[in-house]
Amino acid sequence: MALRIIIGLALTMVAFAIAGRRLWWLFRLATSGQPAPERLAAVREHPGRGAGAEVTEVLGQRKLLQWTIPGIAHFMTFWGFTILLLTLIEAYGDLFSKTFAIPLIGHWPVIGFAEDLVAVAVLIGIVTFAVIRLRNDPKREGRESRFAGSHTGAAWLVLAMIFLVIVTLLMARGAQIDTGDFPYRHGAFASQIVGHWLAPAGLGANRAIETTFILAQLAVVLGFLVLVTYSKHLHIFLAPLNVLFSRRPNGLRGLQPMRSGGKVLDFEEADPDTDVFGIGKVEDLTWKGMLDLGTCTECGRCQSQCPAWATGKPLSPKMLILDLRDHAFAKAPYLLAGSDEAREQLPDAIKAQANRPLVGTAEAGGVIDPDVLWSCTNCGACVQECPVDIEHIDHITGMRRHQVLIESEFPPEAAGMLKNLENKGDPWGMGESKRAEWLTELDFEVPVVDGPIGDDVEYLFWVGCAGALEDRAKKTTRAIAQLLHTAGVSFAVLGPGETCTGDPARRMGNEFVFSMLAQQNIETLNEAKARKIIASCPHCFNTIANEYPQLGGDYEVIHHTQLLAQLVRDGKLTPVTPIEEKITYHDPCFLGRHNRVFTPPREIMEQVPGVRAQEMHRCKERGFCCGAGGARMWMEERIGKRINVERIDEALGTDPDTISTGCPFCLVMLGDAISAKKSSGEARDSLEVVDVAQLLARSVARPEPAAPAGPAAGD
Ligand code: SF4
Ligand code: SF4
Numbered sequence: 001m002a003l004r005i006i007i008g009l010a011l012t013m014v015a016f017a018i019a020g021r022r023l024w025w026l027f028r029l030a031t032s033g034q035p036a037p038e039r040l041a042a043v044r045e046h047p048g049r050g051a052g053a054e055v056t057e058v059l060g061q062r063k064l065l066q067w068t069i070p071g072i073a074h075f076m077t078f079w080g081f082t083i084l085l086l087t088l089i090e091a092y093g094d095l096f097s098k099t100f101a102i103p104l105i106g107h108w109p110v111i112g113f114a115e116d117l118v119a120v121a122v123l124i125g126i127v128t129f130a131v132i133r134l135r136n137d138p139k140r141e142g143r144e145s146r147f148a149g150s151h152t153g154a155a156w157l158v159l160a161m162i163f164l165v166i167v168t169l170l171m172a173r174g175a176q177i178d179t180g181d182f183p184y185r186h187g188a189f190a191s192q193i194v195g196h197w198l199a200p201a202g203l204g205a206n207r208a209i210e211t212t213f214i215l216a217q218l219a220v221v222l223g224f225l226v227l228v229t230y231s232k233h234l235h236i237f238l239a240p241l242n243v244l245f246s247r248r249p250n251g252l253r254g255l256q257p258m259r260s261g262g263k264v265l266d267f268e269e270a271d272p273d274t275d276v277f278g279i280g281k282v283e284d285l286t287w288k289g290m291l292d293l294g295t296c297t298e299c300g301r302c303q304s305q306c307p308a309w310a311t312g313k314p315l316s317p318k319m320l321i322l323d324l325r326d327h328a329f330a331k332a333p334y335l336l337a338g339s340d341e342a343r344e345q346l347p348d349a350i351k352a353q354a355n356r357p358l359v360g361t362a363e364a365g366g367v368i369d370p371d372v373l374w375s376c377t378n379c380g381a382c383v384q385e386c387p388v389d390i391e392h393i394d395h396i397t398g399m400r401r402h403q404v405l406i407e408s409e410f411p412p413e414a415a416g417m418l419k420n421l422e423n424k425g426d427p428w429g430m431g432e433s434k435r436a437e438w439l440t441e442l443d444f445e446v447p448v449v450d451g452p453i454g455d456d457v458e459y460l461f462w463v464g465c466a467g468a469l470e471d472r473a474k475k476t477t478r479a480i481a482q483l484l485h486t487a488g489v490s491f492a493v494l495g496p497g498e499t500c501t502g503d504p505a506r507r508m509g510n511e512f513v514f515s516m517l518a519q520q521n522i523e524t525l526n527e528a529k530a531r532k533i534i535a536s537c538p539h540c541f542n543t544i545a546n547e548y549p550q551l552g553g554d555y556e557v558i559h560h561t562q563l564l565a566q567l568v569r570d571g572k573l574t575p576v577t578p579i580e581e582k583i584t585y586h587d588p589c590f591l592g593r594h595n596r597v598f599t600p601p602r603e604i605m606e607q608v609p610g611v612r613a614q615e616m617h618r619c620k621e622r623g624f625c626c627g628a629g630g631a632r633m634w635m636e637e638r639i640g641k642r643i644n645v646e647r648i649d650e651a652l653g654t655d656p657d658t659i660s661t662g663c664p665f666c667l668v669m670l671g672d673a674i675s676a677k678k679s680s681g682e683a684r685d686s687l688e689v690v691d692v693a694q695l696l697a698r699s700v701a702r703p704e705p706a707a708p709a710g711p712a713a714g715d
Contacts, residue, residue: 004211008095008218015222022229023237025336026294029328032335034276035262036286039245049248053389058240063387066621067301073128077162080122087115087169088221090183091214094176101183112184112191116173119166120190126162133159143309146300149319154231155298161227164220170194172213178206238295239388245288251383251391252594254546258401258511259286264550267512278401278509281358282328282367283335285395292390293325302382302392307625308375312640315375317382317392320368324395327356327367359399359409371639373399374411378507378630379589384621396630400509414508417634421513425499426465427634435468436495438477444485448495452529459484459491459563460530462544464537465500466664472671473537473664475690479697480536480560486700487572489563491534497524501543508631515551518543522553536560536693538591538663539629545595559591561662561692565600568607568696575699578610581657583695585613586647586670587623588663601662601692608699614654624650628665648673652683659689667691 043050056062061078065071086102093100105111133155138148147155174194176182178201182191198206228236247256258265260275270277276284285293300318308315328335334354337343343351352365359373360366373396382392403409420429439446446461447453453460461481466473484491502517521544525533533555535541545557567573583605591597598620605613618624627633627643637643648670651659659674661667670689677683 004215005095007215008092011215011219011222015226018226019229022226025332026229026234028336029332030287030290030294032283033285033287033290034259034283036245036259036288037262038259039286039288042248043244046248050244053243053246053248054240057243057387057389061387063385063389066385069128070132070299073125073132076118076121077125077129080118080125083114083118084122084165084169086111087119087173088218091172091217091221094172094181094210094214095218098179098181099183106183107185109184109187111187112182113187113189116188116190119169122162123166126159126166129159143312146304146318147298148300148303149316149322150298150300151232151322158224158227158231158233161220161224165217165224168213168217168220171198172210172217174198175206175210175213179203179210181210232296232298235295235297235388238291239297242288242291242295243389245291246389247391251389251394252380253542254550255397255506256394257550265511267515272406277406278403278511279358279395279398280402280406282324282331284398284402285324285328289391289395289398290328292395293321293328295388296321296325296390297388298322299387301385301387302390305381305385305622307377307379307381307627307643307646308640310624311643311646313371313375314369314639315372320372320392320396321390323367327353327358359403359407368399370403370409373403374635375632375639376630377589377625377627377632377643379625380593381589381622381625384593397507397509401511402509404509405512410508411635413636414631414634417504417631418508418510418513421500421502421505421517425517426469427500427504428465428469430469432496432499435463435498436493438463438468438474439481439493439495441478442481442485446481446485447492448497449492449528450494450497451527453492457490457492459489459532459534460525460528461491461493462533462535462537462540462557463493463498464535464540464664466668467536468498470664470668472667476536476664476667476693479691479693480534480564482697483564483567483573483693483700484534487567489567489572494524494528497528499524501540503539503543504631504634506543506547507629508634518548518551518553522548522551525553525555530555533557534560534563536664536691538588538595538597539665542590542594559595559597559600559662561591561601561604562597564693564696565603568604573696573700575608575696576701577699579608579695579699580610582612582614582655583658583660584616584651584654584656585619585692586616586626586651586659586661586666586689587619588661588666589623589625589629591662592623593621597662601660604692604696605660608695611695614656616650616654618650626661626663626666626669628669633665633669642673644669644673645676648677648683652677656687658687658695660692660695661689662692664691 061075064074089102101107136145136147138145170190173191175198177191177195178199228234279285302317303309306317330353333346333350334343356365356367359368359370361369376396378393417427420427424431436448463477467477499520500517502514506514533544535557541557541559544555585601605611624647625643626647659670667689674683674687674689678685
């Protein structure tokens with residue numbers, strides 16, 4: 001008896017010492033990152049939000065269950081292990097007393113049954129995981145496998161250890177039944193089966209089996225504990241923390257302002273020598289960023305949904321996180337050295353790791369290749385999918401900010417766009433005078449305001465650069481204006497008073513240009529006393545609604561599809577002219593996934609007589625990007641298949657007469673891909689892409705324009 005206690009406690013002390021040392025090291029590494037007081041403040045000020053996320057995402061496994069089979073397998077394993085903690089208490093108790101039972105519940109058959117049930121559920125779960133891994137073997141499936149680039153050896157080792165945990169548990173319990181030491185007389189069905197198999201071995205052998213497998217179970221569980229702290233299974237401990245400190249509702253919608261030392265950077269006072277400008281070194285990540293790196297489970301869900309990865313580009317959001325993590329771990333001795341003298345004493349390999357540029361080509365020893373960094377469209381699919389709430393876009397933007405503001409390294413073709421934004425206020429450099437030209441083609445008047453909007457005007461229509469200046473997008477703008485006029489909605493526009501919201505500059509990493517444009521617009525909007533804003537561009541919508549509040553601009557912003565759907569519902573717009581077409585709707589990422597506006601555009605299409613809506617395979621939360629976001633619209637797409645062509649190929653699979661959308665960028669990108677398909681004879685000549693507003697305008701009866709006043713009768 002004494003020996004088993006000594007062995008059990010010795011194993012426990014060794015395992016806790018190793019795991020504890022590792023966790024302390026991880027804590028020190030995470031806190032070597034930048035402060036993030038806003039994350040702590042958010043948890044303090046909104047405890048309900050954090051608690052809700054823990055319940056839905058950690059306990060309820062909401063995001064994991066988006067993938068049905070692996071989700072259920074993970075759910076069973078997670079809850080199985082949680083309930084099996086009871087068996088661990090029983091194993092420790094058995095070290096001290098053969099007849100140990102958990103106080104109060106220890107002989108209740110329901111507990112014995114529940115423990116066996118979850119043990120079997122965990123076995124089913126790990127067999128499912130094994131099958132999933134075999135079916136997605138990266139050696140066979142290549143890039144198609146979501147496990148491509150993951151540490152698959154460690155994953156198999158963990159599955160083997162979980163298997164051993166269950167096997168040793170059932171063996172010990174089976175033997176306990178035969179020795180009479182088992183606390184539950186009924187209910188433990190699986191243990192009873194094992195006990196039945198072991199019974200012929202006799203009492204003495206079963207006593208030995210009981211002791212051996214209880215110690216073996218403890219050894220495996222403790223070994224697993226140590227392995228967890230050294231492997232991707234660290235997420236078992238870190239996921240609840242990462243979920244707690246993640247942005248709510250998620251890491252989508254607006255980008256975060258640039259911070260240095262936990263404070264929002266003031267460009268007028270900032271000093272590039274002492275302040276942190278974006279992420280130029282791994283330690284420029286905040287502790288939350290570091291926590292993200294440690295929490296990644298390597299599941300590859302993000303990778304499987306990434307449009308850049310799907311079209312052959314080198315960017316995989318998973319590998320980006322893993323490369324940053326591997327680098328942070330390798331650089332850790334340098335970061336934690338404590339003094340320059342201690343750093344000098346470090347081996348050359350660690351010093352070389354510390355000197356690697358964070359962004360740079362392989363030849364330059366870079367951790368993240370520039371082609372990886374600049375391939376991101378900010379579509380948000382990775383953030384949406386990640387079961388542990390990792391915020392990939394924040395890290396990508398952080399690195400872009402450093403590259404643009406400090407290194408002046410970015411795709412050269414985007415320089416023209418930035419210059420145009422600074423000098424002319426729009427990405428094409430067309431200038432403010434052109435912004436009101438679309439109005440001249442209307443047969444009614446729209447007030448162009450240059451000061452406070454009158455009290456009789458309900459909405460300010462924010463037209464956006466594309467909506468005002470790009471020929472295809474201008475058709476949408478006119479359709480919206482026409483529909484608002486038909487419905488009797490009072491609205492005004494800023495015309496030349498508008499300037500770019502700054503979205504492309506911010507998504508590219510040029511926070512300086514973004515804040516310049518944003519401040520100018522906020523001043524204009526405040527002067528206009530704008531209360532309700534209609535945005536036709538999802539990028540403008542997202543920026544004004546979710547990012548301008550960071551600079552003091554708080555407005556009620558509505559996307560045109562939301563307002564038009566409401567007007568149809570209210571009977572103020574009645575689609576009557578049939579459009580006998582099969583139409584597939586493309587979800588713009590910044591309207592759908594980022595801001596969860598999925599229903600209104602579909603609702604409008606449903607109301608148009610004759611329209612047969614056909615969803616693409618990748619739609620709504622899983623919609624596939626058009627390739628324009630993240631300022632990619634102004635960069636060349638030199639690697640892999642063009643993202644807009646991939647999307648059109650999917651759309652063509654539905655054999656549509658028309659493709660609809662709700663974003664001027666998508667309109668242009670998909671329109672370009674359709675033109676290419678028409679030239680190669682892969683799409684019919686009549687195929688077009690239109691905004692949902694254009695569809696509605698074609699179907700809604702327009703009021704007759706007022707007849708010009710003629711000579712009075714008798715004159
Ligand atoms: S935001 Fe989109 S493009 Fe960028 S890494 Fe995530 S999934 Fe890929
Ligand atoms: S970042 Fe999230 S979704 Fe991607 S591999 Fe890691 S845990 Fe999975």
